[in-house]
Amino acid sequence: MRFMILNVLGLFWRTMAVEGVMVTYNYSDDGEYANILTVSASGIRFSKRWVLTHGSILSPLKEAKIIKKAKGKPILNDEFYAGLPEIHVTCEKKQSANPNLYESVEKLSRERNVQHGDLEHSSYLIRVLTGRICHVWQCPILDRCANDILYSWTIGHKDGDIDSQTKLGTALLSVFVLIDLESDKRGIESLRPLSSLLDLVRPPTERGSILEVHSTPFGCEVFLNAVTRGSICGVVGKRPSLLMTDAATALGSEGGPVFTEGSKELVGMVVCSVSWCRGEWVGLSLVAPLTSVLAAKLRVAVPAPDRPLASHPLQDVLNQIDACTVLVRCGHAWGAGVYLGGGYLVTCAHVVKSYQNHKLSVYCRGVSETAIVRYKTPDKKAYDLALLFTNPEKLSHMSPAVLSTVPAEKGESVLAAGFPYFNEFDLTNLIPTITSGHVNTVSPSMIQTSCCVQSGFSGGPIFRITKPKNRVEVLGIIAINVTSDGGACFPYVNMAVPAAVFSHALAHYILNKDETKLAGIENNKEMIQAQWRLMPYRSKI
Template sequence: MGVEGVMVSYNYSDDGEHANILTVSASGIKFSKRWVLTHGSILSPLKQANIIKNARGKPILNEEFYDNLPEIYVTCEKPESKFPDVYKKVENISRERSLDNDVDFEHSSYQARVSTGRICHVWQCPVLDRCVDYILYSWTIGHRDGDVETQTKLGKALLSVFVLVDLESDNRSLKTLRPLSELLDMVEAPPERGTNIQVHSTPFGCEVFLNSVTRGSICGLVGKRPSLLLTDAATALGSEGGPVFTDGIERRLVGAVVCSVSWWRGEWVGLTLAAPLRAVLAAKLRVPPAAPPRAPPDPRYAPVLGMFLTRNETEQSNASCERAYDSTLLRP
């Protein structure tokens, strides 16, 4: 199964009253029938968000913490049926019977399916956390209305947080690192600056706009082994966690949206911050990142370097032959 964008949501109430229930939504990445990766901003209204902020990057392994989290709903596009002709007549009958009811079967709610799951793992990425401390320290980042300073501290703490959702909540036998390792195999290294990309997300947390596609290019990268991406592909609140693909026929997953940059010093900018998933997952799984490609040698020194490399190869070959000869002499 490939990677697809989804909407992740849950119901929340400050006082526990059913009349005051709100739906909190974000985007996400579904990379198998069981697993969904989303962004930590979805946790901002919960009391557990302060626990994450105070953890300061330490992993949260307390089962009580996860048991008190709300049930998660994952909305994704309904796949095309493998046997469309089997249900064609039934669909036509349903349409004929519903002509008087003004039912719109083409509405997006009829083209989506909803699964339930639970949050099984929450962690803070140290790579992104350093970017927040050294680059975004003066930014105002928030996901809730209220005091600007309070929401900025919470927003910055959650900017580097990622959430793994298990759609088979009854089966808790599988370790959480295994699906993350599986996702790492699907992720490509971030493209170079100027490369066209596309973002799939659900802006405003509204299922009507499920998997909306915006296109842009990579405007900037932080670091030689990028830890943060800046793109001009437009996003909005609710797009956090949405997948970032390379643009083209064979799209490749390269990142996830972490923040929609709407305003800068009173001016509209419409930019987006995205996390390169290869760096995020490699830091989590403690996989050493690939070394950046070396610049080609200067043509003026290429012959000298060639002679030097040839000499080293010859010396290594002679040394291996001597070791092999010595080992034969030591045999009885």
């Protein structure tokens, strides 16, 4: 009984001691206009006195250049901190059980100025605290991740020179800012609150788990602590270093706390809501696991969890996806593929377009092997598919995918798998990124879903999870997503080739090696060709 009570108290402390806040300050190069521009981010308030936020809030200040030149070394000189602005922290105001005179006057003022609505609703109750930045540092774990994997990314989005944006955004991605709401003291004392925060956080759960983000996008108090949910799509690094989630966030969400489902336990902080890679909007939010960040700062080992992490209820689903999804590389192009058994794989034709001039390779679960093209649909024609073959003995650790015989239904939940981001110098622990969504529209020749899809998902599967055994079935092969004339890419609008289009022809060829049957995949009906042209909204991925 005592152990149970301690667990309950511990959970209560973890939840109640942390809250999401909005962090702002007034900024202008010209003192006369200092109150015009407000720079904002989200943040984590803990132990009442301290706020942790993300380094992106410093981007317009001249001190940001100092951070960039510091190259990971802690900044401790007083001159640096003296030049930083006063910080305003907006948080939700809790109602007092016994309001004092001042609170009664405040309530009367609200009643006189607002004629309708529930004036005691939490959306009307906010308070603004002031503080000073007491410590700024760069996390070496995140910095290495940015150098190894995110080197070609543009972090954030602003008008102006892309090269300078990329360098500053990447430099600030791994920077964290500690704010003191009660004192101007700076220096080594800042390690104490960070140590107490480390006691509050939990290691992140596995890929596929649901996360809950609390943030204040656009620096607008109307959105204070807005809640969004999504799954962990991918995990970068062994510690881990970075989590990718399809929980929707927007500019200003950086610094927001990330909890396990139901706001139960704090696991991370949003470090990037908007990013671009190879000219495409990434569409995924980047989250820093706070156990890794704080342990690296305090130079201690990542603490072991006080209780075992619960296994993910859909872990078997993830294992099935990993067992049939492969990375396909051909020259500078890459995408995903689905293993069909017997050494055969299906992917997109545009992924292997240059196979006659470049080496074609597949990677899966630590194995790399060359492949050849058995069949490819004509360029720029529906359906954009290719059949590959490699040594089946090398893929004996893989499991053939199950192709669905039941057509997709509008509105049903689905998963997408692909390889948008990976360390090309280390493919040992390569696993697919998995995003969730639903079927938006469906026809006999096309499935359109809301899964977040970028370059590297081409040829990857759209999965259905069947009940009650949680078996994974391939509904279709991802082929394209939508882009505008101006080049803007929409990762949440994408199209896949239904499994019914190619399953019988490929199965017949694998069994009988009759190449004439493969031509049946090609469909020259103008209605279908026009549907897949999507002009002008077409983007190969």
